[in-house]
Structure formats: C-alpha cells, structure tokens
Amino acid sequence: MTATAAAPRAVAGRPGRVPVTRVFRFELVKLVSQWRIRLLVPACWVAPALFVAVVSRQSTLPVDTLFGRLMHATGWAGPLVTLGFAGSWALPLLTSVVAGDVFAAEDRLGTWRHLLVAVRSPRRIFAAKALASLTVILLLVAGLAVSSTVGGLLAVGNQPLTGLDGHLVSPPDAAAGVLLAWGCALAPTLALAGIGLLGSVTLGRSPMGLLLPALVALALQLAQMLPLPVAVRLALPGYAFIAWNGLFTSPAQAEPLLIGVAVGLAWAATATALAFVLFQRRDFTDLADGGGRRAAVAGVLPLAALTAITVAVIAVATGSGITGSGIEQGKVQRAVATEFAHLYRLQTAQLNRPDVTEDQLHATAVCTKGGGSADAAGAGNDWRCVVSWRLPGVAATGSAAYQLDITPDGRYVADGDGPKEVNGYFLVRTPDGDAPNPLWQFDGIVELLPTGAKG
Amino acid sequence: MSAILAARARGITKCYGDVVALDHVDLEVAQGHVHGLVGPNGAGKTTLLGLLLSLAVPDDGHIEILGTAVRRALDAPDGVAGFVDGPGLYPSLTARQNLAALVALRGGDPRAAGLDEALDQVGLADVADDRAHGFSLGMRQRLGLAAALLAKPRLLVLDEPSNGLDPAGKRHVHGVLTRLAADGVGVVLSSHRMDDVEALCSEVTILHTGRVAFSGPLGKLAAExxxxxxxxxxxxxxxxxxxxxxxxxxxxxxxxxxxxxxxxxxxxxxxxxxxxxxxxxxxxxxxxxxxxxxxxxxxxxxxxxxxxxxxxxxxxxxx
The missing domain is CATH 3.30.70.250 (Malonyl-CoA ACP transacylase, ACP-binding)
Incomplete structure (x- = not known):
C-alpha cells in the first residue's frame, strides 16, 4: 500500500445540500422531456374542447352521462360531462402515466444511484418527484377543465344550467359550480396520485406499478356499482368523483361531497407518506432489490386500516350506520317531487303559461319499488313514481307517472310515463315551434346520507 | 507517491438477507493512484464501489472517504464522484442536458461548469446535442465519465468504465484517468478486462466471494x-x-x-x-x-x- 492511516488526512467538508427547487426543476425537465407527457399536455388542453364542441352539435347526446342530455341547452354542461368521463377514465390514466412512473422510471433507466450520488438526499428527491408529478397532474387537470369549458361556451353558449333538482342555475353560479366540481375532483385525483407514487416506489419497473392507479380506480368504480352500505361507499377514495353532483342541487348536498374530499385527501396523504417511508428505507446498493413484495404489503395494510377507520367514523358521525344503501322511499319521493316542481315551471315558461311557484304547485310524489307499496328501498330500475300537483284556481289535481332507474350511488333517471301532454312525449309544442320537453326525461340524485344528519 | 488516502475501508461487511456480499474487506486507495478492483461476477465489486460512493453504509466495519468517516448513507464528503452499475443517463435528454442537469443538482452553474471541455475530454464534443437515447454503450460510458469529471472529483469511483469502448474510446478514457491520477485524484475502478487494469492501475485488489484474495501493487502480485x-x-x-x-x-x-x-x-x-x-x-x-x-x-x-x-x-x- 502506498498510503497509511497514519498519514496526514485531507479532511473534506460535508457536502452542502442542494435546494429542493433545483431537484424539482430537474424532475420537471425529465417529465416534460418524455414523449408521453409531451403528447398528453396538448391533448388535455385541446381534445376536450373539440370533444364538447362536436358532441354538442350532434343530434345524439351522451344521455348516460350526467348533464349529457343538457349539452344542447348550455355550454356549462360540457365541462361537467367531461368531468364525468375524466373521473372514470382520464384522471386515473393520467395519474398512472405521471405519478405511477415517476419513481419507476429511475429503476427502468438504472439512474437511481446516479441521482442519489448527485443529490445525496432521498428526502429531497422524494419531495421533488412528488411535487413535479403533482405539478404535471394539475397542469393536465386544468387543461381538461379549461378546454372543455371553453369548448362548451363557444359551441353552445353561456345559458343557465338545469340543476339536478330541476332548478335553474344562473351562468355565474354555473361557472362557480363547474370550478368547484373540478376542484373537488382533485381530491380523489390526488389520492390516485398518492397510490401511483406508492406503486412506483414499491413495485419499481414492474408494469403493475405503472398501472396501479388505473387498476385501483377501476376497482373503486366497480365497487360504486355494488349495493354497498353508505358508510363504505363514502369511505372509498373515489367517491368525490361522484359526490360533486351534489353541488348542482339547491341546497347543495355538501356533506357527502365534503366527506368524499376529506377521504380523498386522507388517502393522498397516507399513500404519499407510506411511499416516502418505504423510499427512505430502500437500500440502493442492493441489486436484487427483493424488498418490493414486503414493501407492497407494508403499503397495502395501512391503507386497508385507513378504510376501516373511515367507514367506522362516517357510520358514527353521519348516523348512517354500517348497513343500508341510503336510497329510501321518502328520500326518493322528495327528490322526484322537488325536481318535478322546478321542471314544471320551466315547461310552463316554454308554453307561455302564467308562471306558478313551487309552493303553489305543492307537488308530491308516491313512489314504489317492484310493485310493492311500503318501505321501498335500494337501487334498481323498478321504481315507479306518481307525481301530483295543483295549480292556482284549478280544483283538479294533476298527476304524472315516471319510471325510475336508480343506481346504487343515488343517481336516477326519471322517464316520463304520461300523460302525453305533461311528460309522455319528448317534445312540447311552444309558440316558437317544437322544443325539448323538460319533464319527459330528467336526471336527479337522491342524497344517500340521512337527511337529519345535515348540519 | 502521495501519503494521503482517498478512501480507506476497514473490516467492511455487507449482507443482503442471507447473502454475504462483503466479508471483512479492507481497502486503501491512495490519492494520485488508479486502484483496480477485479473479481468474478458476484465477488462484491459493485457493492464495495457503492459503499465508497456512500450509497449505503456497511453492516460492520468503517469507511473513510477523503479523510472523513462515513457513518450514514449519502454522507460522503464533497469531491467524490463516479458511477456503479453503469452510468446513469436520461435517454430523453441530450448529452449536454444530462451534464447540465448534473451540475445544477450539485449546486453549480451549468454555464460556468465547462460542459464542452468535459465532453471534449471524453471525445463526445460532436454529439453534445444528440439525445443519449441513441448512444452506444461505449458512448454512454464516456458520457458517464464526463459527468464524473464535472464534479471535480478527488476520489473517482468507476464500475467497469471500459465496457463497450472501441479502441478510440478506450484511448480517451485511459488518457483521462491517467491525467486525473497525475493531478492527484484517487481512482478506483472495477473491470473484467485484465489488460485495462494492467495498463491503468498501479495497485489492484482481487475480490472473491466477498473476501479479499489479494491487495497490493501489480508487481507484487506478479512476484507472488x-x-x-x-x-x-x-x-x-x-x-x-x-x-x-x-x-x-x-x-x-x-x-x-x-x-x-x-x-x-x-x-x-x-x-x-x-x-x-x-x-x-x-x-x-x-x-x-x-x-x-x-x-x-x-x-x-x-x-x-x-x-x-x-x-x-x-x-x-x-x-
């Protein structure tokens, strides 16, 4: 050996830490340099506008999607239809591509050691990667929202929006509602992003890591189609993708939405924290890196515990219990009667008849399920409602029948069953010609939580 | 001959589960010398190099880098650079962007870091603005070396830097390493190419199944x-x-x-x-x-x- 331990030592200084902003900037550069991101950014800022503009001008509308049947009537329906699609497909896929790959990319490229030697702080690397993926996801979500709104307003116009209880939402209120709805959808998006980070950290270059947010989102959607108890439904991190519907009733169904947002944020925080802890524990000299499976288990168990705790808290706090779908006869009757009354006023205005108020109409509904009579409950397409109302100065009581298809998440489609002059035909004859009949078919929602639990 | 050690390891043991990657390994790398690390696959070379870069800490034993004891992962002092398990490059970035990013991550100013000089030293000046995606293994090795040079290292750790190099690339790399050693930099490199080790290294350590089979000057190895x-x-x-x-x-x-x-x-x-x-x-x-x-x-x-x-x-x- 040419040197000895006894020789004078050149004592080198400890390295200075690089600010997170520099690492963040580098992570952004890497993300933006990927062809997938380069493709997604313009796609998210252009495609929704084209989609909304084209669909709004077609004779066939996406009536299966909430607000889809209103796309001819107002430009504000476009961004809400887009949000419905985005919650199901676009946002989970976007989070998969961005957050699900942000750590795995380093495994795939074999650049972890290079990055660690340069930055020398896993904490900073994690923060920079999480922030960079969050930034890109926000950019993509903003693109979807802005683009679909611009497309709708340019193609159809700035008309009032018919809410999910039939009341008219003025353009400014519709704008605020659209903004708020997209904002609330960020919570489950962040939850999926957190799951993406966790999958990316634990599963590395495995395709499962990349697909995890999309697979979780698919599982959550399937779960929402099942007849789950309300507390379980609200405790799932994707519920805010549905609960924003409550913004378009009067008063707004804020409680389920707030719960959905809180659950989404709790999942985002928990999944991200788990990803951080597991990332910190990783040994980057271990080529085999065989801790992935253990880490995956360590990531799953806390999230399962979070779900269990959330279910219990929601069940107790809202009084919904841990059983029951939340779809009950009384709530369905109130929802249908209220919406009918609002829409009846719209039809009255279309027909140039003297205006009446909802109070004057005094609309009531009697709903049954499956031909039964009492204590009907639960989702199904076998609901039937008969709505009754009065007009000022008229002794007779009007009545109209509806077939209802109620999905487990509380959304319903009411299909007019006559009489023809009221709700049995899709057009009404107005002084200006034929127009869509607002009472023929309409969408609505039943509030799943006990109404007594409202604050 | 320098009396100052660039790296010193004593009794290093590192295990991954039941696998003992390094078993009481001693190593000394002097400044101004190129130290070769050879051994069959799985001998523990990359693990040892990773520890010198302080990517992890040993389970037992201690390491001093440039006179400073390393007690935690990623706690090596300034002046240590290199790569293990291949140079870490981002294929979607150009050669220049890769280097600029590295300089920025180390807290430097890419405009004043001498990117062009580093690329020129390793013979990649002509492809400075090409994406690394299309680079051959040899070009990637050279770009990795250029990245290490930008850190102004006093200890350079390289894992099989000659992999994939053509004769011209090999000449560039050998020239750079020789110049660095002449400037007082301690270089430790692993290689399966014995001709490279003989041409570059003044000292060599042979690892076998995680243990040191020999460590010392090449001449001593031949005599023994x-x-x-x-x-x-x-x-x-x-x-x-x-x-x-x-x-x-x-x-x-x-x-x-x-x-x-x-x-x-x-x-x-x-x-x-x-x-x-x-x-x-x-x-x-x-x-x-x-x-x-x-x-x-x-x-x-x-x-x-x-x-x-x-x-x-x-x-x-x-x-």
Whole structure:
C-alpha cells in the first residue's frame, strides 16, 4: 500500500445540500422531456374542447352521462360531462402515466444511484418527484377543465344550467359550480396520485406499478356499482368523483361531497407518506432489490386500516350506520317531487303559461319499488313514481307517472310515463315551434346520507 | 507517491438477507493512484464501489472517504464522484442536458461548469446535442465519465468504465484517468478486462466471494504468482527447444505448433533461457505470456478458493 492511516488526512467538508427547487426543476425537465407527457399536455388542453364542441352539435347526446342530455341547452354542461368521463377514465390514466412512473422510471433507466450520488438526499428527491408529478397532474387537470369549458361556451353558449333538482342555475353560479366540481375532483385525483407514487416506489419497473392507479380506480368504480352500505361507499377514495353532483342541487348536498374530499385527501396523504417511508428505507446498493413484495404489503395494510377507520367514523358521525344503501322511499319521493316542481315551471315558461311557484304547485310524489307499496328501498330500475300537483284556481289535481332507474350511488333517471301532454312525449309544442320537453326525461340524485344528519 | 488516502475501508461487511456480499474487506486507495478492483461476477465489486460512493453504509466495519468517516448513507464528503452499475443517463435528454442537469443538482452553474471541455475530454464534443437515447454503450460510458469529471472529483469511483469502448474510446478514457491520477485524484475502478487494469492501475485488489484474495501493487502480485506460460518465436525452433530443455526451472508445454515454443517458467528461469538463446546467436522474434500476469494471478488466486468453475466462467467471459 502506498498510503497509511497514519498519514496526514485531507479532511473534506460535508457536502452542502442542494435546494429542493433545483431537484424539482430537474424532475420537471425529465417529465416534460418524455414523449408521453409531451403528447398528453396538448391533448388535455385541446381534445376536450373539440370533444364538447362536436358532441354538442350532434343530434345524439351522451344521455348516460350526467348533464349529457343538457349539452344542447348550455355550454356549462360540457365541462361537467367531461368531468364525468375524466373521473372514470382520464384522471386515473393520467395519474398512472405521471405519478405511477415517476419513481419507476429511475429503476427502468438504472439512474437511481446516479441521482442519489448527485443529490445525496432521498428526502429531497422524494419531495421533488412528488411535487413535479403533482405539478404535471394539475397542469393536465386544468387543461381538461379549461378546454372543455371553453369548448362548451363557444359551441353552445353561456345559458343557465338545469340543476339536478330541476332548478335553474344562473351562468355565474354555473361557472362557480363547474370550478368547484373540478376542484373537488382533485381530491380523489390526488389520492390516485398518492397510490401511483406508492406503486412506483414499491413495485419499481414492474408494469403493475405503472398501472396501479388505473387498476385501483377501476376497482373503486366497480365497487360504486355494488349495493354497498353508505358508510363504505363514502369511505372509498373515489367517491368525490361522484359526490360533486351534489353541488348542482339547491341546497347543495355538501356533506357527502365534503366527506368524499376529506377521504380523498386522507388517502393522498397516507399513500404519499407510506411511499416516502418505504423510499427512505430502500437500500440502493442492493441489486436484487427483493424488498418490493414486503414493501407492497407494508403499503397495502395501512391503507386497508385507513378504510376501516373511515367507514367506522362516517357510520358514527353521519348516523348512517354500517348497513343500508341510503336510497329510501321518502328520500326518493322528495327528490322526484322537488325536481318535478322546478321542471314544471320551466315547461310552463316554454308554453307561455302564467308562471306558478313551487309552493303553489305543492307537488308530491308516491313512489314504489317492484310493485310493492311500503318501505321501498335500494337501487334498481323498478321504481315507479306518481307525481301530483295543483295549480292556482284549478280544483283538479294533476298527476304524472315516471319510471325510475336508480343506481346504487343515488343517481336516477326519471322517464316520463304520461300523460302525453305533461311528460309522455319528448317534445312540447311552444309558440316558437317544437322544443325539448323538460319533464319527459330528467336526471336527479337522491342524497344517500340521512337527511337529519345535515348540519 | 502521495501519503494521503482517498478512501480507506476497514473490516467492511455487507449482507443482503442471507447473502454475504462483503466479508471483512479492507481497502486503501491512495490519492494520485488508479486502484483496480477485479473479481468474478458476484465477488462484491459493485457493492464495495457503492459503499465508497456512500450509497449505503456497511453492516460492520468503517469507511473513510477523503479523510472523513462515513457513518450514514449519502454522507460522503464533497469531491467524490463516479458511477456503479453503469452510468446513469436520461435517454430523453441530450448529452449536454444530462451534464447540465448534473451540475445544477450539485449546486453549480451549468454555464460556468465547462460542459464542452468535459465532453471534449471524453471525445463526445460532436454529439453534445444528440439525445443519449441513441448512444452506444461505449458512448454512454464516456458520457458517464464526463459527468464524473464535472464534479471535480478527488476520489473517482468507476464500475467497469471500459465496457463497450472501441479502441478510440478506450484511448480517451485511459488518457483521462491517467491525467486525473497525475493531478492527484484517487481512482478506483472495477473491470473484467485484465489488460485495462494492467495498463491503468498501479495497485489492484482481487475480490472473491466477498473476501479479499489479494491487495497490493501489480508487481507484487506478479512476484507472488506461480509459474507463467510464455510463447517464444525464434529463428531456430528446434535449437531453442533443446536449449529450453537444458535450463533448470523451465518446462516445455507441447502445443503441437512447429514454429512456436511454449514454456512454463518463473521469471529468473526465463531470463536464463533468453540469455542462452542470444549467446547462441538464435534470434528471439517474440516472447509473450500466453495469459497476462494479472490474469494468471487472478485465475490462480480464485481457483485456489473457488475451484475450476470460476476459471471456466472467466474463460467464457474472455471469449
């Protein structure tokens, strides 16, 4: 050996830490340099506008999607239809591509050691990667929202929006509602992003890591189609993708939405924290890196515990219990009667008849399920409602029948069953010609939580 | 010769589960020297290099880098650079962008960091603005070296830097490493190419199954070695063969070739044979070891410990 331990030592200084902003900037550069991101950014800022503009001008509308049947009537329906699609497909896929790959990319490229030697702080690397993926996801979500709104307003116009209880939402209120709805959808998006980070950290270059947010989102959607108890439904991190519907009733169904947002944020925080802890524990000299499976288990168990705790808290706090779908006869009757009354006023205005108020109409509904009579409950397409109302100065009581298809998440489609002059035909004859009949078919929602639990 | 150590490891043990990657390994790398790390696959070379870069800390033993004890992962002092398990490059970025990003991550100003000079040193100036996606393995190795140079290292740690290099690339890399050592930088590199190690390194450590089989100057390794096989081409092969048979300590290896003589000998006996050939007026046209001294020593040391299987693996690798 040419040197000895006894020789004078050149004592080198400890390295200075690089600010997170520099690492963040580098992570952004890497993300933006990927062809997938380069493709997604313009796609998210252009495609929704084209989609909304084209669909709004077609004779066939996406009536299966909430607000889809209103796309001819107002430009504000476009961004809400887009949000419905985005919650199901676009946002989970976007989070998969961005957050699900942000750590795995380093495994795939074999650049972890290079990055660690340069930055020398896993904490900073994690923060920079999480922030960079969050930034890109926000950019993509903003693109979807802005683009679909611009497309709708340019193609159809700035008309009032018919809410999910039939009341008219003025353009400014519709704008605020659209903004708020997209904002609330960020919570489950962040939850999926957190799951993406966790999958990316634990599963590395495995395709499962990349697909995890999309697979979780698919599982959550399937779960929402099942007849789950309300507390379980609200405790799932994707519920805010549905609960924003409550913004378009009067008063707004804020409680389920707030719960959905809180659950989404709790999942985002928990999944991200788990990803951080597991990332910190990783040994980057271990080529085999065989801790992935253990880490995956360590990531799953806390999230399962979070779900269990959330279910219990929601069940107790809202009084919904841990059983029951939340779809009950009384709530369905109130929802249908209220919406009918609002829409009846719209039809009255279309027909140039003297205006009446909802109070004057005094609309009531009697709903049954499956031909039964009492204590009907639960989702199904076998609901039937008969709505009754009065007009000022008229002794007779009007009545109209509806077939209802109620999905487990509380959304319903009411299909007019006559009489023809009221709700049995899709057009009404107005002084200006034929127009869509607002009472023929309409969408609505039943509030799943006990109404007594409202604050 | 410098008296200051760039890296010093004492009693390093590192395990991954039940696998002992390093078992009480000692290593000293002097500043101004190139230290070679050789060993069969799985010997623990990359693990040791990773510890020198402080990517992790050993389970037992201690490491000093540039005179500073490393007690936590990623806690190496300034002045350490290099790569293990291949250079970390981002294929979607150009060569220049890769280097600029690295400089920025280290807190420097890419505009004043001398990116062009570093690229020029490794012979990549012409492709500075090409994406690394299209780079060959050799170009990636050179870009990785350029990235390490930008850190102004005092200890440079390189894992098989000669992999995939063509002769021109090899010349660039060897030139850079030699200059760095001349400037006082301690370089530790692993390689399966014994000719590279012999050409570059003044000292070598041979690892085998996580343990040090040998550590010291190359000359010492050759001296400690067993007899080597040499190939001789002379102007009179029959006379040379007869002369070799008369020299004590020389064994003739029958190789079936009429014009070449292969003998097995220690250096003193070989010197005696050459002297006698010259005195007898027999021209010596070629005298080369059948395998390099380092390779022979490597094979000898690892075979002693690992048996014939290791030798077969190395031979396979050489092919």
């Amino acid at each position: 070695n067993r007899e080597l096989d040499y190939r001789l081409l002379t102007s009179d092969p029959p006379a040379a063969r007869a002369m070799a048979a008369d020299v004590d300590g020389i064994g003739i290896i029958e190789n079936g070739a009429a014009d070449a003589l292969v003998v097995r000998a220690l250096t003193p006996a070989l010197d005696e044979l050459v002297t006698r050939l010259v005195r007898a007026g027999i021209a010596l046209r070629e005298l080369t070891p059948v395998v390099s001294p380092l390779e022979a020593a490597f094979l000898g040391l690892t075979e002693e410990r690992g048996g014939q299987a290791m030798s077969a693996a190395l031979s396979e690798e050489r092919r």
